[in-house]
Amino acid sequence: MTELKKISEYKWEVPQTGNMRVPGIVYANKSMIKALEKEGALKQVANVATLPGIVRASLAMPDIHQGYGFSIGGVAAFDWETGVISPGGVGYDINCGVRLATTHLEEKDIKTKVADLVNALYKNIPCGIGSKGSVKLSVKEEKKVLEQGSKWAVKEGFGENSDVDHTEDYGCMPNADPDIVSERALERGRKQLGTLGSGNHFLEIGVVEEIYDPEVARAFRLFEGQVTLMLHSGSRGFGYQVCDDFLAFMVKHARKLDFELPDRQLSCAMIQSEEGKRYFNAMACAANYAWANRQIMMHKSREVFMRTLEISPRDLGMTLLYDVCHNIAKKETHITEGKKQVVCVHRKGATRAFPAGHETVCDAYRTVGQPIIIPGDMGTASYVLVGTEKAMEETFGSTCHGAGRVLSRKAAKKASKGRAIYRELEDKGILVRWRGRNTMAEEMPDAYKDISQVIDVVHGAGISKKVAKLRPIGVVKG
DNA sequence: ATGTTC
Numbered sequence: 001m002t003e004l005k006k007i008s009e010y011k012w013e014v015p016q017t018g019n020m021r022v023p024g025i026v027y028a029n030k031s032m033i034k035a036l037e038k039e040g041a042l043k044q045v046a047n048v049a050t051l052p053g054i055v056r057a058s059l060a061m062p063d064i065h066q067g068y069g070f071s072i073g074g075v076a077a078f079d080w081e082t083g084v085i086s087p088g089g090v091g092y093d094i095n096c097g098v099r100l101a102t103t104h105l106e107e108k109d110i111k112t113k114v115a116d117l118v119n120a121l122y123k124n125i126p127c128g129i130g131s132k133g134s135v136k137l138s139v140k141e142e143k144k145v146l147e148q149g150s151k152w153a154v155k156e157g158f159g160e161n162s163d164v165d166h167t168e169d170y171g172c173m174p175n176a177d178p179d180i181v182s183e184r185a186l187e188r189g190r191k192q193l194g195t196l197g198s199g200n201h202f203l204e205i206g207v208v209e210e211i212y213d214p215e216v217a218r219a220f221r222l223f224e225g226q227v228t229l230m231l232h233s234g235s236r237g238f239g240y241q242v243c244d245d246f247l248a249f250m251v252k253h254a255r256k257l258d259f260e261l262p263d264r265q266l267s268c269a270m271i272q273s274e275e276g277k278r279y280f281n282a283m284a285c286a287a288n289y290a291w292a293n294r295q296i297m298m299h300k301s302r303e304v305f306m307r308t309l310e311i312s313p314r315d316l317g318m319t320l321l322y323d324v325c326h327n328i329a330k331k332e333t334h335i336t337e338g339k340k341q342v343v344c345v346h347r348k349g350a351t352r353a354f355p356a357g358h359e360t361v362c363d364a365y366r367t368v369g370q371p372i373i374i375p376g377d378m379g380t381a382s383y384v385l386v387g388t389e390k391a392m393e394e395t396f397g398s399t400c401h402g403a404g405r406v407l408s409r410k411a412a413k414k415a416s417k418g419r420a421i422y423r424e425l426e427d428k429g430i431l432v433r434w435r436g437r438n439t440m441a442e443e444m445p446d447a448y449k450d451i452s453q454v455i456d457v458v459h460g461a462g463i464s465k466k467v468a469k470l471r472p473i474g475v476v477k478g
Numbered sequence: 479a480t481g482t483t484c
Contacts, residue, residue, distance in 0.1 A: 068479095093479040130481050188481080199479055240480045327479085 002042035004033055010461040014042055014058070019262065020049040026060040027400075027461050029453060035406075036064065041071040047262040048076050052270075053083020055336055055343055059395055061350050062457040063404030063449060068092065069265030072349035075398040078271065080331060080342040085276045086268035087246045087283075089346035090329050094243060094283055095290035096234030097325035098373040098401075099167075100384065100470075101298055102220075103305070104317030105227040107207045107473070113309060114205065118431050118474040120304045121203050125297050127196035127478040128435030130237075134194025135296060142190050143178040149288030150323075153295035158194075159302075159320075163295060165362050167323040168352060168370075169330075171291035173284035181282050182245050189238030189289060194296035196233050198436050198478035200402075200443060203301065204230040204375075205474035206382060212466040216386050219368040220321055222468050229301055229318065230382060230470070232375055233294055234327065239286035246279045271344050280329070280344075287328055294323060321384070322371035326351045326401035334396050345396045353387035353399040353464045361387075372464050376403050376451030378432065378443060378477065379425055382470045383455050390462040399464040400457075403448035412447035413438060425475075434477040443477060 004012040004026060012033055014024030024045040028036065036042055041064050048070055049058035055077045064073030069088030078084055110117065126134050137145065145152045150164045150171025164171050178186075196203065208226040211217045235242075250267040253275050261267065269275035302318045309316070329346045354361050356369040365371060372385040380403075391397050407415060421440040422432050434440055459466045 091479075096479070132481095197479075198482095201479080234479070237480065244480085 002037060002046060004037065004042070010457045014046050016049070019260065020046055022049050022054050022057045024049055024058045024060065026064065027457055027463065028062045029457055032062055032453070040066045044069070044071040045074065047266060048074065050262050051078065051084050051266065051268065052259055053079040055079055055341065059398070061400040062454045063349065063400045063402055065404050067348065069263055070346070070348050073400065073404060074348050075345065075350045075395055077334065077343040077345045077396045080271055080344055083271055083344060084268040085271045085280055085329055085344055086266060086346065087243050087250065087279060088265050088267065089348055090243070090283060091327040091348045092240050092243045093234035093327055094239035094286035095325045096327040097290060097294065097323060098230065098232045098375055099294050099298060099323035100321045100373045101229045101318050102222060102321050103227045103229070104315060106225045107227060110227055110309065114431055114474045116308050117205060117305065118433050118476060120308045121301060122433040122476045124304050125196055125203065125300055127198070127476060129198040129478065131195040131197065131478065132191035137190045137193060139186065139190070142186060145193060145292045146178040146285035146288050147176050148172055149291040150295045153292045158296045158299040163298070163320045166320040166364065167291060168325055171295065171323065173287045175281050176284035176288050177281040178285055180278050181242055181285050185238050185241035185245060188241050189236070192236040192238065193289070193293055194300065195236060196297065196478050197236055198439065201233045201478050202378065203476040204472050206230055206470040206472050208468055209381065209471040210469040212468060213386070216368045216467045219365060220371055220384065220467060221319065222384065228470055230373065230375060231294055231298055231301070233297065235286040235290035236293065238289050242282050242286045246282060250275060283329065287325065291323065322373060324351050324373050332396065343396065347398055349401045350398045351401045352397055353391040354397045355387045355389045355392055372399060374400060374402060374455065377445045377448035378472060378475050379428060379430065379445030380451055382472070383451070383466060384468040384470070385458070385464040386467050388462055388464055391464060395463050400454050403451040403454060405447055406449050407447040409442040412444055413441045415446055416441040416444050430472050430475060432475045432477060436478060439477050
């Protein structure tokens with residue numbers, strides 16, 4: 001059991017002990033802390049704090065739970081020259097992320113068409129484990145996807161240039177090197193572009209239920225009653241294979257490290273080593289794959305809306321608000337003790353939250369800050385937030401990524417026995433179509449933390465600010 | 479998350 005020291009209402013410290021080079025900082029409320037102290041995630045926060053080059057603190061967001069090596073909901077920045085990079089600090093689903101598109105439609109415009117829309121999305125966008133067949137790629141074209149990300153998708157007719165502008169990093173990490181990913185990863189990736197995947201991945205039709213910040217909402221073109229489309233997916237089998245390959249690769253080279261790993265799952269390499277560079281450049285390929293993947297699916301959804309509702313692109317007005325990644329490591333510059341420092345920020349189940357004025361925030365949002373998309377579970381709300389200066393000062397410009405699990409998949413299956421989850425959702429006005437036999441049980445709302453509490457913590461702590469709340473009305477699950 | 483154990 002790891003004990004926490006209270007710093008403020010929403011901020012708790014894991015005191016620096018043993019080999020920890022810095023303390024841990026957990027953003028949470030009192031009731032979350034009680035549950036956290038009983039499980040392994042805090043030990044993982046402490047373990048990360050022992051790694052070389054870690055700057056300031058090992059951070060955890062309120063949706064923290066135990067993951068592979070690093071906790072999910074964790075943020076850790078390592079000095080670019082003296083620090084490490086770790087596949088476990090990124091996660092298996094490299095550049096798993098969420099995007100939100102707004103439309104010109106209001107709920108009343110589609111009230112009688114929700115079932116048609118959900119059915120058409122389910123039919124036109126392959127989903128489920130092992131799903132394939134949305135876009136066919138030659139080996140040569142696949143390498144272009146890995147190098148170009150969203151830009152490749154738009155060039156091939158899947159979307160518009162403004163979609164690229166409204167994607168974190170413009171949907172492309174520039175250092176991607178397709179020649180260093182395995183044949184097996186390439187093989188798995190070739191058939192899966194434009195597919196949703198399974199588990200917590202989804203497509204969701206929503207309605208803007210509440211606006212908290214009218215000025216920022218205006219900049220984001222959000223209004224009450226507006227129909228939205230949210231998409232949660234990642235880099236599919238390709239990213240999984242890259243992660244798997246490099247975990248093995250780093251274990252093989254572990255004896256080159258001159259420090260002790262508290263957990264084998266934290267296998268890593270110095271950022272400046274050959275191994276570290278290789279992982280970083282392979283990870284970038286998977287990041288670009290994921291961006292192209294989400295771009296293609298959003299564009300196909302656009303076409304589904306136009307066909308199903310028999311309306312023009314102009315009347316639909318489906319525009320990408322923003323696309324965020326929540327499993328990634330990035331080279332960024334941050335201010336430490338008044339000085340600029342280049343760091344490798346690992347966000348695993350955490351979202352970038354850059355403030356107004358930051359040079360990486362696209363023109364459309366430069367004056368208000370970066371949009372942040374936070375999905376809840378499929379039975380409750382999702383949120384749009386905006387990045388803040390305080391996030392820059394405290395969390396390397398980072399915030400939470402979602403509700404966070406409270407029940408394991410197995411426990412959720414047990415808890416759902418004798419219940420028809422889809423029916424319970426239907427009674428709440430949410431129509432669901434799903435592929436996997438166990439998906440409804442494993443993803444039931446009871447399996448997740450209360451998203452409103454998670455949002456309260458990040459808003460209360462000031463590491464992002466509430467802009468709007470969305471209510472789901474139609475969901476496609478893998 | 480994941481052709482859920484090459």
